[in-house]
Amino acid sequence: MTLTLIQGSYQVLGLQPDGDTVAFKPTDPKAFDKVDGCPVKVDKGTVRLRLEAIDALETHYSRTGPNVHQPLEFAHRAAEELLSFLGFTGVRHNGETVTDASPKETPGFILTKGADKFGRCVALLGVGAPPSPDGSQVNVDVPLLRTTANHHMLATGLAYPTFYKGFFPELRAEMAAVAQQARAAGLGLWPSDVTNSPDGAVITGMSSLTGDVVILPKLFRRLVDHFNLVGPSLNGFPTFLAGGGDELVIEPAGTQELSLKPLVEIVNGDTAVRMIAAPEDLVFTEG
Incomplete structure (x- = not known):
């Protein structure tokens, strides 16, 4: 390079x-x-x-x-x-x-x-x-x-x-x-990270994002934007993601997606959010 x-x-x-x-x-x-x-x-x-x-x-x-x-x-x-x-x-x-x-x-x-x-x-x-x-x-x-x-x-x-x-x-x-x-090795933030946790990151509002959950910053930013522009809950968050760009490829398969929506799940009775792909497997197209 x-x-x-x-x-x-x-x-x-x-x-x-x-x-x-x-x-x-x-x-x-x-x-x-x-x-x-x-x-x-x-x-x-x-x-x-x-x-x-x-x-x-x-x-x-x-x-x-x-x-x-x-x-x-x-x-x-x-x-x-x-x-x-x-x-x-x-x-x-x-x-x-x-x-x-x-x-x-x-x-x-x-x-x-x-x-x-x-x-x-x-x-x-x-x-x-x-x-x-x-x-x-x-x-x-x-x-x-x-x-x-x-x-x-x-x-x-x-x-x-x-x-x-x-x-x-x-x-x-x-x-x-x-x-x-x-x-x-459990270094730095990784023991606290819940981006891919099976139980998801429990989100009760903006305070959860600012004080509690440790997640991929891109996911944090999209959640903040959703709360600011749509409302203070996870309702509709996948739909919000569908309209937000974030075109990417998932490696190693090379699967192309037009947004983060297919990679995000709302779990635990609509109280938590998780990503189903590891951060290092995602390659974004710069917007």
Whole structure:
């Protein structure tokens, strides 16, 4: 998988990084002109990164209503782990906003092919000496992938594997394997995860999502949107999913679906929701 390497520094002061997003300032202000994919949104020389192939619990989500979060124990642990990997210590917050850290920024490099639909640069994050010059095209193999923050977050069990079309199958297989290893070892959030639990995630309202259940963030976001736009119960949730896009392929069979509806069940007397496929088996088409 060939990606563009961009050198720069990770930024946190005055921002709200979480377990799968952080800000980055390229050394070369025109660095993203060299990226062939979707345009990256640059604000005052800084871009927002979304870590490729992972999804951490939400610390703030407000696309269809008031700002909400997933259980903060694991959301905050993921954010702390990511910033530690990137070289930050002594991180202080006011709410979710970073007010101090040592150092103020840390050097690093990213490997990217462009942005998502929100203009966030989708990237693999590296620290230390880059393997190639700034602006060069790099063939990313499994050994290089294993040095990235993305791989580290799955290895610690503090993020879910979440794959999109275009992420090379060999790299996807490695990320799926390391997530499965973390799950088997009971690391991070996995002992609390109920995404695929036979009994499902018991949902009594928005408070269940924000304070109790640990589930795949994409499923959390769809539930929040359903509650905000339809009503505070699971009634009609599969129908809501049917109209929400999320086109995907289920591996290894290669089964194509136009939404998450076929993968979601309402169980236990309509009080709980579960997914019938593991997160690492899903490959989404970027909307």
